[in-house]
Amino acid sequence: MNKTYILNHLGFKESFEEQAKAHPNLYPGRIIEQARDKYRVVTHFGETIAEVSGKFRYEALEAADFPSVGDFVLLDRPTEDAGTAQIQQCLTRQSALIRKAAGTTHERQIIVANVDKVFICMSLNEDFNLRRAERYLALVWDSGAVPTFVLTKTDIAQDLEKKLEDLQQISLGVDILMTSAYDEDSYLSLREYIKQEETVVLVGSSGVGKSTLINGLLAKQKLKTNGLRHDGKGRHTTTQRQLFKLPSGGMIIDTPGLREVGLEQANFSETFSDIVELASCCKFSDCSHGNEPGYAVQEAIEQGQLSQERFSNYQKLIKEAGYDGMNAKEIERRKLDTMFKEVGGMKNARKFLKKKDKRVY
Numbered sequence: 242m243n244k245t246y247i248l249n250h251l252g253f254k255e256s257f258e259e260q261a262k263a264h265p266n267l268y269p270g271r272i273i274e275q276a277r278d279k280y281r282v283v284t285h286f287g288e289t290i291a292e293v294s295g296k297f298r299y300e301a302l303e304a305a306d307f308p309s310v311g312d313f314v315l316l317d318r319p320t321e322d323a324g325t326a327q328i329q330q331c332l333t334r335q336s337a338l339i340r341k342a343a344g345t346t347h348e349r350q351i352i353v354a355n356v357d358k359v360f361i362c363m364s365l366n367e368d369f370n371l372r373r374a375e376r377y378l379a380l381v382w383d384s385g386a387v388p389t390f391v392l393t394k395t396d397i398a399q400d401l402e403k404k405l406e407d408l409q410q411i412s413l414g415v416d417i418l419m420t421s422a423y424d425e426d427s428y429l430s431l432r433e434y435i436k437q438e439e440t441v442v443l444v445g446s447s448g449v450g451k452s453t454l455i456n457g458l459l460a461k462q463k464l465k466t467n468g469l470r471h472d473g474k475g476r477h478t479t480t481q482r483q484l485f486k487l488p489s490g491g492m493i494i495d496t497p498g499l500r501e502v503g504l505e506q507a508n509f510s511e512t513f514s515d516i517v518e519l520a521s522c523c524k525f526s527d528c529s530h531g532n533e534p535g536y537a538v539q540e541a542i543e544q545g546q547l548s549q550e551r552f553s554n555y556q557k558l559i560k561e562a563g564y565d566g567m568n569a570k571e572i573e574r575r576k577l578d579t580m581f582k583e584v585g586g587m588k589n590a591r592k593f594l595k596k597k598d599k600r601v602y
């Protein structure tokens with residue numbers, strides 16, 4: 242087998258290749274599986290098990306700095322022959338799905354890296370929840386990847402049309418796909434939706450049918466699930482994150498069901514663009530829309546154009562992400578501060594952006 246073929250067909254784009262070239266003594270690879278602090282990595286020469294080096298661990302400032310499935314990393318050895326490889330560096334991520342680490346106040350934790358699309362999976366039974374959909378959207382729009390809703394278990398759906406209409410109303414143009422394990426054709430359209438070389442991740446609550454979906458896309462039983470039941474119940478819990486290559490050329494990552502998706506950084510201007518627009522129309526420029534419904538927002542609620550539940554959720558999520566009382570500029574500054582924390586925060590970020598601007602013009 243031509244070994245170079247392996248990594249180059251796992252989304253190893255030119256931008257990653259360029260970064261790797263600066264370290265000719267190290268071996269690039271993509272993480273395809275993670276179990277605690279052990280990683281399975283595909284390199285140009287095959288597969289190896291790896292862990293982060295002592296230096297990497299020492300320099301990491303928070304959980305989000307550690308590698309995750311989807312990351313491109315640089316290793317000290319390309320195969321397992323000479324023992325466990327050490328991850329020396331993580332290449333700059335093109336996208337990163339980040340949540341608040343469970344049980345912490347502000348620590349960011351990476352779910353997956355370098356994905357093009359995030360399939361937000363909800364099953365069409367009790368799991369269907371518009372407020373959770375908004376939470377996921379705020380998380381995904383901030384990641385650099387594009388969200389898509391995948392509604393599973395259409396075979397047991399009740400009030401399907403109403404649910405679809407409600408979701409369309411809050412997701413403002415996001416694609417919505419539907420599947421059923423009882424309908425092979427629903428997987429066909431999903432396969433076509435995932436383009437060659439594209440990496441997609443499935444997120445959603447436990448039991449919504451993510452592993453069943455991956456088995457359907459792979460057209461074989463790769464992941465363990467419980468047998469199909471018409472009541473939509475049954476359980477086998479995924480415990481690891483894993484990347485699979487689809488026969489059509491794309492890649493798909495399974496994640497364990499997320500019980501709690503805490504927001505530590507999020508994008509509200511995209512997720513709640515209707516509210517943001519209403520807020521900017523408010524004739525009282527000193528209105529604090531994060532906490533108080535401004536005049537235009539209040540009017541939209543009274544006239545039934547905006548639901549109170551949606552606005553309350555917006556307020557709740559803003560507060561959870563720690564953005565309450567901040568305007569758009571301040572939120573952006575906080576994000577840049579986090580992004581450039583290793584090099585001294587906002588001051589250096591400005592310098593970096595200025596330099597970048599100069600390069601562009």
Ligand SMILES: Nc1nc2c(ncn2[C@@H]2O[C@H](COP(=O)(O)OP(=O)(O)OP(=O)(O)O)[C@@H](O)[C@H]2O)c(=O)[nH]1
Pocket residue numbers: 393394395396397420421422423446447448449450451452453454465466467468469470471472473474475476477478479480496497498499
């Ligand atoms: N009726 C019905 N049941 C389904 C469908 N898809 C999955 N199931 C069932 O739902 C249960 C959970 O499916 P999984 O694929 O294991 O769910 P998961 O999202 O991977 O769950 P975690 O691994 O816990 O995150 C299993 O018993 C499946 O057989 C579907 O389209 N219709």
